[in-house]
Amino acid sequence: MPTSLGYAILALVASKPQSGYDIARQMKSPLGYFWQAKHSQIYPELARMQKSGLVAFTEVEQKTRPARKVYSVTDAGKTALAEWIADPPQERPANDEIVVKAYSLARISPARSAALVREQIRAHDERLGLLEQRAAAIEDRRQARGTKTGSRFGDYAALRHAIGVEREYLAWCRWLISEINRVEGKSRTKR
Amino acid sequence: MPTSLGYAILALVASKPQSGYDIARQMKSPLGYFWQAKHSQIYPELARMQKSGLVAFTEVEQKTRPARKVYSVTDAGKTALAEWIADPPQERPANDEIVVKAYSLARISPARSAALVREQIRAHDERLGLLEQRAAAIEDRRQARGTKTGSRFGDYAALRHAIGVEREYLAWCRWLISEINRVEGKSRTKR
DNA sequence: GATACCATGTAAGTCGTTACATGATTAT
DNA sequence: ATAATCATGTAACGACTTACATGGTATC
Helix, strand or coil: CHHHHHHHHHHHHHHEEHHHHHHHCCCCHHHHHCCCHHHHHHHHHHHHHHHHCEEEEEEEEECCCCEEEEEEEEEEHHHHHHHHHCCCCCCCCCCCCHHHHHHHHHHHHHHHHHHHHHHHHHHHHHHHHHHHHHHHHHHHHHHCCCCCCCCHCCCHHHHHHHHHHHCCCCCHHHHHHHHHHHHHHHHHHCC | EEECHHHHHHHHHHHEECCCCCCHHHCCCCCCCCCCCCCCHHHHHHHHHHHHEEEEEECCCCCCCCEEEEEEHHHHHHHHHHHHHHHHCCCCCCCCCHHHHHHHHCCCHHHHHHHHHHHHHHHHHHHHHHHHHHHHCCCHHHHHCCCCCCCHHHHHHHHHHHHHHHHHHHHHHHHHHHHHHHHHHHHHHHC
16 A cells, blocks of 8 residues: 555656656645655655556666656555555644744744744745646636546646635735744833 | 754754743643643653753752753854744644544435544633633733733734634534534434 | 765665554443 | 543654765756
């Protein structure tokens, strides 16, 4: 039985045959909105799934580049994936460092806490912009091709989730900034 | 140097001296909205931090219960925590199984996918309700005591984040349901 | 000349989970 | 009786990260 990462790989390979490198590119942080993993985890997982018959590869030689192992899903892989999808997902703890930092934010000065949060806003605003660009591109394609539920529905759904997460995070960061300002204003007028 | 979990523990112990068991209770899934961890990870981490002088404990004997080790933060611990808060947080990949399942949702029937998503809505609606109750309680307390930025600001901030995450997740789930219905409706009228 | 991309892997180490271990008390 | 709560720990295993390893091609 594959791990969660294994199923994530299966899902990608099922949508389109591709190499470990291709998968790694899509799972690359910080832009990977589907599942994040490094190549050092992906290659062994692919090898394991190939041995257990869920995927198969054909080696494609190239002139100037090293050979690619292009993986595709076997029938057994498709069955395993469909069965796994239906049963309830494992809940993953958020365990986000920023929440711990926010919890103890009063331990550093308002100036420093504002700087911390503003940097988060900057970075996540940037990421959100990229995600929204991608979403807009997909929405155009969907309108053009009519409302046929293409194989890209899943990709779009994952994107929507990532965008929602970023928007929520940014709203929370902005609330934090307003709270920091409120406290700073209070302590200033007191003197 | 402590791990992220170590700092999460430091933050909790800094807000109020407490035992490993108390910490484990707050970090328990599925309600732990601050940081999730099991006691098997917390006890060794506390022991390590005690050895490196960031926390100290006093053993409190009890009549009917086993003795408690009540930990508190040392000055070195407070310094370490404040320094850690200021530097940029590590970004954690979401790696949520449900996103992978959504990606391949078209591989199972609309009935089964709707069941999967509806169960998520049920569970997370319940969790959201509990979080909102807690938030309401804190908001009352804050209004009563005036707007003094109590030590509970951090707790409230963590809660707001958790609530935001749940709301976003539920909105996404409901969008998924509407998409599933749209597709099902289309295929029905076709026949 | 340096950096980034293509393309694949392995090794060592850390973080986290599940299970093992103990034992009294309280609630259903 | 059975389960849940209080209270602390250790051991084995699995997941994930960082670094090691190789080597050609394209871009600045």
